[in-house]
Amino acid sequence: MGHWWERNILEPGKLPLLLALTAFVVTFLVTRVITRMIRAGRGPFGNVKAGGLHIHHVVPGVLLTVVGGFGAVASDRHGAGGAVAAVVFGMGVGLVLDEFALILHLDDVYWSAEGRKSVEVVVLTAALVLLLLAGFSPFGVNDLTQDELQDRGSAIGTIAGNFVFALVALGKGKTRIAVFGAIVPLVAIVGAVRLARPGSPWARRFYGRRPRARAKAALRAYRHDRRWARPRRALQDWIGGKPDPRPLRLPDRR
Template sequence: MGHWWYRNIVEPGKLPLLLCLLAFVLTFLATRTVTRLIRAGRGPFRNVSSGGVHIHHVVPGILLAVTGGFAAVAAPGQGAGKAAAGVVFGVGAGLVMDEFALVLHLQDVYWTEEGRRSVEMVVLTAAAVGVVLLGAVPLGVDEVGQAERADRASLVSTVAVNFLFVVAALAKGKYRLGVIGVLVPVVALVGAVRLARVDSPWAHRLYRSERKRERAAARQARHDARWGGVRRRLEDWLGGTPRG
């Protein structure tokens, strides 16, 4: 275990990223705990207001993320300064992503169905960063050998093909597969070859026949019936149950 830790985390300089990820996840969990206590009217916590304006935690989150980001760029090497900047950025990012749905909709949807987007984005972000920590490089560059790296045409073609897989997965409404596929190309390939969701841009433009749309709708219904309940229970456990 110690050898793995040194080889994969300390030696390649990934410790700041690890601390950033831990800060991100712990901040999200702590924030959700506090907001759920406020919602239930328990504990000493209350919403923060100034001059009658409710101050959402995305505001300090943005300030911390900007501060940590600039500090990380300015910090030399891989020393304590960069690690501290990573923690600050992780805390800020956790606060911001916890209210991702609010930023997306430009209204307070925290405890609504739309607010589930925040939990989804936090899980996706943590998973993507975790894959990077384990050694993955975006768009399949890590799958290219040393000789191929020297051949620019081979490297560019590999990145371009994997990028097309990611774009196709996203266009088909497979957002989770597309995001993870940036780091694990085979995941994007799965999203690219499967039928699109009926509400996706791909289906709207290319599924002109009624038969194709019906097949896509049936596949989507089966998938949602199998995994939708599991996903909702996990999101409710992490972020709280939406109202109404």
């Protein structure tokens, strides 16, 4: 275990990344536990207010992110200062992304269905950092041999090709696949060759005069969403808490 730790974490200088990821995940989980206790009216915690203003935890999160980011830039990556800065940065990112939906909508949607976006972004971020920690590099740079790395043309061609695949997957409305495909090229290739989701820029551009392709894409999207939407919502609710039910809107009879 000691040899693995030395070879895979310390020597490549990945300790700050590991500390930042750990602080990020722990901060997010602790924050969700506290907010769920506040929501249920349990425990000694409560909303932070100053002069009648509700201070969301994204505010200290931004401050911690700024301090940790500048501290990491100014400190030695292998020293204690770099480790402390990484922990501070991870804590800040955990607080900020926990309220990602609030930033996106510019509204307090923490316990609404839109608030699930925060949990989704946190899970996606943690997964991507884990891939980086495991040695994956963006656009498949880690897959290049030493000879290819020395050949600048081959390296640039590989990076450009993987970038195009990820961009095509994004144009087909497959955001998650495009993001993961930037780290794992095979994922981007799969997303690029499969049918686009209805309403995506690719579908509007290339399926406009192909009714069979539109119907096939719509059927595939329906089957995919029917299979995975409910388990995904259940996982998000288990991690972040179940959102409040939407209020019923009575029809206007004027």
